[in-house]
Amino acid sequence: LLQNVASVDLVVVDINKERTLGDILDLQDVTPLTGSSVVRSGTYDDASDADIAVITAGVPRQPGESRLDLFKKNTNILKAIVTPIVNSGFEGCFVISSNPVDVLTTITQHLSGFSKEKVIGTGTSLDSARLCVELALKLNVLVSEIKNAYVLGEHGDSLFATFAEATVLGKNLSEIAALDKKTLLELEESVRSRGSRIIDLKGATHYGVAVCLMKICKAILNDEEVTLPISAPLVGHYGQKDIYLGTPAIIAGGGIKQVIEMQLVATERQKMALSAEKMRAILASLE
Numbered sequence: 001l002l003q004n005v006a007s008v009d010l011v012v013v014d015i016n017k018e019r020t021l022g023d024i025l026d027l028q029d030v031t032p033l034t035g036s037s038v039v040r041s042g043t044y045d046d047a048s049d050a051d052i053a054v055i056t057a058g059v060p061r062q063p064g065e066s067r068l069d070l071f072k073k074n075t076n077i078l079k080a081i082v083t084p085i086v087n088s089g090f091e092g093c094f095v096i097s098s099n100p101v102d103v104l105t106t107i108t109q110h111l112s113g114f115s116k117e118k119v120i121g122t123g124t125s126l127d128s129a130r131l132c133v134e135l136a137l138k139l140n141v142l143v144s145e146i147k148n149a150y151v152l153g154e155h156g157d158s159l160f161a162t163f164a165e166a167t168v169l170g171k172n173l174s175e176i177a178a179l180d181k182k183t184l185l186e187l188e189e190s191v192r193s194r195g196s197r198i199i200d201l202k203g204a205t206h207y208g209v210a211v212c213l214m215k216i217c218k219a220i221l222n223d224e225e226v227t228l229p230i231s232a233p234l235v236g237h238y239g240q241k242d243i244y245l246g247t248p249a250i251i252a253g254g255g256i257k258q259v260i261e262m263q264l265v266a267t268e269r270q271k272m273a274l275s276a277e278k279m280r281a282i283l284a285s286l287e
């Protein structure tokens with residue numbers, strides 16, 4: 001964000017005070033090189049006049065711990081963050097990347113009572129970027145030549161890719177012989193496992209999600225009206241409601257300006273329904 005928005009007032013809040021101080025010193029070093037931003041430590045009260053509250057806090061899964069235990073822990077962390085931010089008088093947008101991101105985005109909207117447009121999850125933005133990388137590597141083209149390749153549904157195991165509107169060098173993917181059905185399924189599987197592969201190799205994923213968060217925040221701060229794949233509120237889209245899931249949406253100054261429902265074939269709609277069922281089951285288990 002410091003690199004892409006010339007002047008931001010960035011307040012870092014974390015329960016780990018030493019790490020916060022380290023992050024602030026490290027981030028302050030960026031500011032003279034990129035604009036006139038200010039980076040400082042603060043409290044949730046600083047959200048009172050903020051445009052955006054970005055939530056990235058969370059704990060990773062411990063050995064022997066179930067996913068459900070992790071959901072519960074991260075939900076408790078979320079409560080400890082969202083409630084004081086709302087109490088500060090904050091009227092901006094929440095942007096969430098903590099996992100499981102679709103569930104935590106849904107819970108943030110419930111906890112905050114904010115309108116759905118003002119609560120956004122990173123959703124399948126990272127997975128969609130990963131799909132473009134996988135396609136570009138497979139076809140040996142520049143990644144910038146891949147357009148409209150989207151991953152939808154859960155940011156997690158039930159994600160799925162949709163290729164109907166995807167193009168490479170201006171050609172629809174269905175016209176490219178190298179991309180038969182089996183290959184496309186392999187690419188989708190590669191996207192699905194990419195986060196775990198990175199975590200196995202270096203412990204966590206950093207850069208991709210950071211840029212996804214930057215793009216969402218920049219679109220809000222600059223009122224850009226840009227289409228991004230995010231975790232968006234489904235209110236009848238794909239036949240689903242009361243849940244956030246990955247789909248493209250137009251992001252502007254007030255948050256989500258429009259959720260875009262892509263044309264899906266029956267099997268893809270079923271996959272979206274499966275993601276939604278999974279999210280609902282997790283939400284129900286937390287009650």
Ligand SMILES: NC(=O)C1=CN([C@@H]2O[C@H](COP(=O)(O)OP(=O)(O)OC[C@H]3O[C@@H](n4cnc5c(N)ncnc54)[C@H](O)[C@@H]3O)[C@@H](O)[C@H]2O)C=CC1
Binds near residue numbers: 060074101
């Ligand atoms: N949606 C996505 O595409 C991605 C999501 N993630 C998720 O982001 C979350 C964080 O991951 P990392 O940054 O790698 O972990 P990390 O351990 O490096 O950072 C998490 C931070 O949260 C802080 N924290 C914990 N409890 C807190 C509380 N109650 N209040 C304030 N701060 C608190 C910790 O002190 C720590 O500094 C995880 O849930 C991870 O799965 C990570 C990468 C991609």
Ligand SMILES: CC(=O)C(=O)O
Binds near residue numbers: 099126195196205
């Ligand atoms: C950690 C995570 O959610 C990812 O990199 O996909």
